[in-house]
Amino acid sequence: MTAIAPARAASARALPHRLPPLRAPFAGALASALLAMPFAAQAAVTLLQPPRVVDGTQPLTVTLLVVGDAETRRFEVPATLAVTASADMTAPIRVEARRVGSGPAVLQLKNGETRTIRYTAPWPDALRGQVRLDVAGIDAAPVLVSLNRAPVAGAASGAATPGAAALPPNGTAPEVPPAGAAPETAVVTVPPEAGPAPADLRDAQRLSFNEPMYIMFGGHDGANAKFQLSFKFRIFEGKDPNSKAVLDNLYFGYTQFSLWDLSGESRPFRDTNYRPSLYYYLSDTGVRNNVISRLSVATGFEHESNGLGGDSSRGINTLFVTPTMYFGDQTDWHWRVAPKLYAYVGKSDNEDIAHYRGYMDLNIAYGKPDSWEVTATLRKGTRKGYGSVNAALTYPLARIVPGTAG
Structure with a gap:
């Protein structure tokens, strides 16, 4: 009973000619009830x-x-x-x-x-x-x-604008209410942005990715693997989502890197590094020019250790700052350059650590959010010939296996 067609209404009116006189009032009442029924x-x-x-x-x-x-x-x-x-x-x-x-x-x-x-x-x-x-x-x-909750003067509000026209799906203007009825109020709709979100904008959630998360398998001296887990959590969310205040953009980060021996007895972990951090992070500083399309910044304190005690214990504490610069359209092929500069404030049994890793990690990447990306992290120690390069070529897992992520 989704609609009452004219033919059905005519049939309902013809019922008295086919029904006994005592049933005619009942049939008329039934037809009236059907016509009055809302079909929400x-x-x-x-x-x-x-x-x-x-x-x-x-x-x-x-x-x-x-x-x-x-x-x-x-x-x-x-x-x-x-x-x-x-x-x-x-x-x-x-x-x-x-x-x-x-x-x-x-x-x-x-x-x-x-x-x-x-x-x-x-x-x-x-x-x-x-x-x-x-x-x-x-x-x-x-x-x-x-x-x-703390809007600036002139900012758009969520309240509807009286008298503004809404564009319905069929493209016609909203119907004028009948005379004597209170007018309904429409709102202006905001069309969604096209294209994939830039990678650094996917951290709008309170719990989000930090550094890359991956697992890799190899065969050096038997089957083995290495993997990394990394996330960050926004500790406090203030009233203004665009706030640049320290407390409103304070994050706890955690990264764990492990080397896993898959061929050894009991499948031992050969090494694991734990890196908790507390830092200020601003996804968009607002800096833009003819060269830089976006600039984010992170700065804070980080601890890194192997979680062991005694003679096997290794650990360092650093203060760091990481500006991340984007060059080009972030929804298309573009460059990303992120130098992580740090100073050591503690070197537990690692007094010569700067000889191997220096004072900066330079990350350079080129790619597209929904396609291939090649990235490299370079370290140069203070001693000649000391340093490292970590390179990766990635492709969105969801493009290969629908329903996955990463």
Whole structure:
């Protein structure tokens, strides 16, 4: 019962001629009930995408776009919506959004006609950063916004702009509400950015990649492998997602590198290095010119040791700064240069470590986010002939085995 066609209505009106007189009132009542029934489950309902960065000092606002199609004639407008808001590594929060205005409770739609209905609710205090909004009971895709609780003057807000026109999927203008009804409010939609995200922008989540993670297999003196795990965690997320304050961009990082003997008895680990770190990291400093398309910076403290005690113990402490410079279009083939400069503030049983690794790791890469990348890390010790080169050629695993990552 998705629609009442004229032929069916005529048939319903003809029922009294075929039914006994005592059944005619019942048939007429049934036809009237069918005509009055809302078909919300069949409506083409879309959750409009708000601005990418919303003003957290304004209420949470979600806007539904209802489009009439060949099977939709009526849509019952709910007075409230159950909205689930969830941010990184926090439990989802359920809020009740109430309808703005006092428009009609049932929308009468023709094919191609559109209406927008706006709902608002207070933002939960616990939310910060990237927030996902899901509306329960509506078959519509969720939206992702960046919540700014400390907006600058003139910044775009998440609240809807009264009178602004929304562009429905069929390209027609929103329908003017019937006379005497409160007008529905539309919002301006922001189209998604095209192309793959630059590699350094994939760390928008609180828990994200740090240095490359990999596993490699070899056959030197029997089967063996080496692998590295590396991640970083944003300790505190402030009110302003664009903040450059130290506390708002303080990260804990952890990297572990292991050499694994796969041919030895009990498959021992021949060596493992542990590198916890605490540092300030800014993905985008805002520096751009005709040469550099993006500049990020990281600086802080790092400890590196083999986790052993006694005579076998090895460890160093460093203070480091790493500017990362991008050259060219980050969504296409481009260069990345990242010198990591460090000073030793502790050399436990490693007094000559600078002879081998010097005071800088120079990382140079050329590639494309969704394709091949060649990268090399160079170290030059203070002694002649001492140093190392670590080179890699990588390709996205998801392009080879769909459903994977890395």
